[in-house]
Amino acid sequence: MQTAKHSILEAKSMTTKKYDLRSALEELKAMPGQYLETNKEIDPEAQLAGVYRYIGAGGTVKRPTKEGPAMMFNNVKGFPHSRVLIGVLASRRRVGALMHQDWHNLGHVLNEAVKTPIQPVTVGKADAPAQEVVHLATDDDFDIRTLLAAPTNTPDDAGPYITMGVVRGSSPDGTQHDVTIHRMVLEDKDTIGMYIMPGGRHIGAFLKEYEAKNEPMPITISIGLDPIVPIATTFEPPTTPLGYDELSIAGSLRQQAVELVDGVAVHEQGIARAEWIVEAEIMPNTSMQEDINTNSGFAMPEFPGYNGQANPAVHVVKIKAVTHRKDNPIVQTTIGPSEEHVSMAGIPTEASILNLVDNAIPGVVTNVYNPPAGGGKLMTIMQIHKDSDNDDGIQRQAALLAFSAFKELKTVILVDEDVDIFDWNDVMWTINTRFQADMDIQVLTGLRNHPLDPSERPEYDPKSIRTRGMSSKLILDGTYPHDMKDQFQRAPFMEVANWEDWTKE
Template sequence: MSNQPWDLRKVLDELKEIPDQYHETDVEVDPEAELSGVFRYIGAGGTVERPTKEGPAMMFNKIKGFPGARVSIGTMASRRRVGQILHSDWKTLGRHLKEAVENPVKPVKVSKNEAPVQEVVHLATDADFDIRKLIPAPTNTPDDAGPYITMGLVLGSDPEKTMSDVTIHRMVLEDKDTIGMYIMPGGRHIGAFQKMFEAKNEPMPVTINIGLDPAIYIGATFEPPTTPLGYNELWCAGALRQEPVQTVDGVAVNEVGLARAEYVIEAEILPNTTMQEDINTNTGYAMPEFPGYNGAANPAVNVLKVKAVTHRKDRPIMQTTIGPSEEHVSMAGIPTEASILELTDKAIPGHVLNVYNPPAGGGKLMTIMQVKKFSVNDEGIQRQAAILALSAFKELKTVILVDEDVDIFDMNDVVWTLNTRFQGDQDVIVIPGMRNHPLDPSERPEYDPKSIRVRGMSSKTILDGTYPYDMKEVFKRAPFMKVEDWEKYLK
């Protein structure tokens, strides 16, 4: 393994050594819809329109209109691959991330000559400056509002520089120095900081960091209560690598960027200013989002004015993803699993063995919980676990409970338990009128006028597929002989 600090290039070098996990092509591809359209067939997975499948991470070496730049997609579009990237068992990644949050390693600042991302500098004051010609940001579909930065890690601080944070937002390139950014209401710390600047009627300096070690992206998607205001998720990424993330002072704004990124966009969020997200297309759509549908264009996204773009000199890598792909599941789902485990381990220790947020819920809307009952007195503890999960993550909509003998990563096994250890009139628990995620198209008053008063409300559902402990003899699976050396028959 290379002794250089962790970054995207080091990860890709490792993947190249693992069969079937990486593929690159020199065939020219158009970043406008074609690139994502190609990867849809090869390896997007998730809830992307069929046909799709789990496949290798891809590098497109020849991007139409962007000589010298490359585009990477799908690095995390496989849970098994994420396990390889993080050098951890893919089935226990939730616990691995939980331990990282509990043992933070804070970033370190390096000098500009130690920051590869500042090898090339473009200032907005340059006569030919145009972010649309500098950043090979793809569109996912022909209906997109424009080229989108889908894996841009936004780093910002409060006005007094006492706290900083990183989050991922959808960002569309609107013109040569303007980006429209959707900050989802509530919960995001960048949004909280931005409101502080807005109260002072001052622009908020931020950096948008693109082309990163996947450990940074996965760590960055934690949300409260696991990482409360004041906890910078870069600390989690440092713990995952046992190596601090390197930052560097910006060249044009009073904020730091990630020194080993491929691109950094330095910008300011304008106070009390919004714009129509699809102002250039008027399609009514933004881009495909994680539930599997085209997201509606927002009439009033925040406006960022770009001050500079810096990048590596040697063929910089634009990193992108497809909204409803398996990659989103990895980035959003694994930290959610860690958050649920963190809460249940404290409240009901020993009972929740493992948690999985599957692609069917985009990593956010559904969780499968493997629960152990030790005696008849534990009956009901499984439903307590489900309520804890729903309280830990407000965007969670459906919880499926299974016993310890069920493989939570095999949907056939999960659905089997809902057919043989489940009765609809006994084992469905519905909690109406709760908050959820506004990108779920069913969460609107016209769909359910009884319990949904405003967009983004939902009924939460618990499906209890665990058997009653006092009937466990009835639910023993058919026993097969244990054969330790079975693999010899495949040689």
């Protein structure tokens, strides 16, 4: 078993290589079993996601599914000049390879990147391949639904969704910026319905300032990016407070500033090396029914593995322009409950938990993993170090610290240092051999959590859930008492450095 150790970014000089989605694909193509493409025609309406569900979605997707390669669909029905890519981040090992880091230690790596940001820079249009082709919403033939090959996940979806679009917006005075990812449904030829989850999203804070002035908020939606960018953008408070530009985390990870370009139709910047940029405005104090075109009652599948309910009042986004690369631009998409969401949401949360706990009780938590079972948000496994008998109990304090900062966290499992937190059998082994239910379960009631968890409804538990989004939270303490350490030593095996020699002819 490889034990997790603190990992820091390697010292690198500023590289001249330009990182973007296409450079990442070249790396993937050189990795056996990590990339697959097809020229067979695929329908973006449910079929594309339905096929990839079997090939590599993973996560909380309905079985059968598995971890598999990223996949490029070159022949998308109705979109002869565009390709669709899915699943680039749907494997933690693949994320580690693309980040040029050990996949076991990605939380530590991102934690270090937050502390050493490299701010984005602005380039001219000549250096922005994302603006090689320009479509204005005022053009007679403009229709986002026939221009952008946005798939649906299921036949019940409210419409085609942009699922991997990085939204960039700024405060009205232009001094603060934010990037984040939202579910965005194509409602009409120039209209997007955007769901901004209440609380914690700085885009929402900026929007309130615009709405107070009754002015539209300019935004860009960048699609088809260096895979490191979507991971960096999903950090949340308290790790990245209001005004912290998460693109600087991607800059640190790459040791290369993310390049931005001024919009052609709105006063906001997009990511210059994207495949697509949608330029738009969020209309002030205006909303619309998310499933207005289908009335299905559903939005799209969300990370817990269930269909998300359509929101009766999503924000109205009016498109002003769409720009893209001229050479077969790539629409990057994801399946809502797939392993891709686990990477985007879970790894930054691991980094944030490590940062918070290490500041409060240094040296106690050696590594953290947010597994697919929780969609990257609902569950964390914490690896605990104890030096003496006096450290017993500190592990539960670490769990409480994690709960205090991340309201979407529902379950914490605590294990000792000799347990591989990335191996479910090893984690469950410790629950079966270092755990007594009457002593080692702690339940916290009446707390806030994520409203997409369908069990968090008053009708499920009317005694403790007063309003939707409230939850009980669970700590499973699978660490042994330090004064009984000698009784919990795993069976010793000979350490054989050259064991692979016996596998060769």
